[in-house]
Amino acid sequence: MNRKIGAILVLLSLASLLTAFTICIDPGHQEKANLSQEQIAPGSSETKAKVSTGTRGVNTGIPEYVFNLELSFILRDRLQEENFDVVMTRERHDVDVSNIERAELANSAAADLCIRVHANYSSDPSLKGMMLLIPSPTATYTAPIYEESRRASEKIMASLQQIEGITSLGIRVREDMTGFNWSKVPVLIFEAGFMSNPEEDALLASQDYREALVEAIVSGVVDYFLSRR
Ligand SMILES: [Zn+2]
Numbered sequence: 081m082n083r084k085i086g087a088i089l090v091l092l093s094l095a096s097l098l099t100a101f102t103i104c105i106d107p108g109h110q111e112k113a114n115l116s117q118e119q120i121a122p123g124s125s126e127t128k129a130k131v132s133t134g135t136r137g138v139n140t141g142i143p144e145y146v147f148n149l150e151l152s153f154i155l156r157d158r159l160q161e162e163n164f165d166v167v168m169t170r171e172r173h174d175v176d177v178s179n180i181e182r183a184e185l186a187n188s189a190a191a192d193l194c195i196r197v198h199a200n201y202s203s204d205p206s207l208k209g210m211m212l213l214i215p216s217p218t219a220t221y222t223a224p225i226y227e228e229s230r231r232a233s234e235k236i237m238a239s240l241q242q243i244e245g246i247t248s249l250g251i252r253v254r255e256d257m258t259g260f261n262w263s264k265v266p267v268l269i270f271e272a273g274f275m276s277n278p279e280e281d282a283l284l285a286s287q288d289y290r291e292a293l294v295e296a297i298v299s300g301v302v303d304y305f306l307s308r309r
């Protein structure tokens with residue numbers, strides 16, 4: 081077979097392979113917080129706000145819920161170009177969707193991976209960097225989704241770390257995330273950077289940087305699904 085035709089056939093079969101996968105994107109927060117409480121995990125007596133307020137750019141004044149949705153739209157469009165099916169937990173700001181409901185949306189879509197998009201805050205304005213958060217391997221409700229969440233995160237992190245000048249704070253396990261604890265599908269939070277750091281806040285507002293972040297995530301997601309056992 082002609083080598084060029086062979087390469088095209090490989091690409092076509094990869095594209096159709098990815099069509100079989102559904103990604104849920106959860107743009108964190110919403111216009112108005114909902115501070116009524118919900119269980120942090122199935123059967124837990126501990127509760128947290130249904131949707132917390134989120135942060136705001138110290139320099140740009142951009143609310144986190146706006147950044148999260150704008151980045152999520154870029155991510156959605158790029159994943160669709162790669163032939164993934166994409167479901168979103170919200171496409172507007174004026175919604176009221178709790179963290180349990182967001183997890184259940186990903187569950188009922190039988191998503192192969194849920195990517196939750198957030199930006200970070202610290203009282204220390206010098207702190208900056210992106211990180212990925214994943215569910216706990218030891219909590220009984222998240223143990224079944226830990227390994228695939230970790231594998232997807234490692235691929236995405238490796239790709240994000242290629243971005244020139246980016247600060248990486250690595251992959252961290254969290255047991256206190258309602259959206260993790262109710263999830264039955266592999267899930268991670270992309271914390272894009274600190275809106276409390278003036279330079280990183282400005283960077284997160286730039287279209288070029290947003291596109292670079294999304295390109296890296298998409299490349300990591302593709303690597304993950306192509307290598308999935
Ligand atoms: Zn957030």
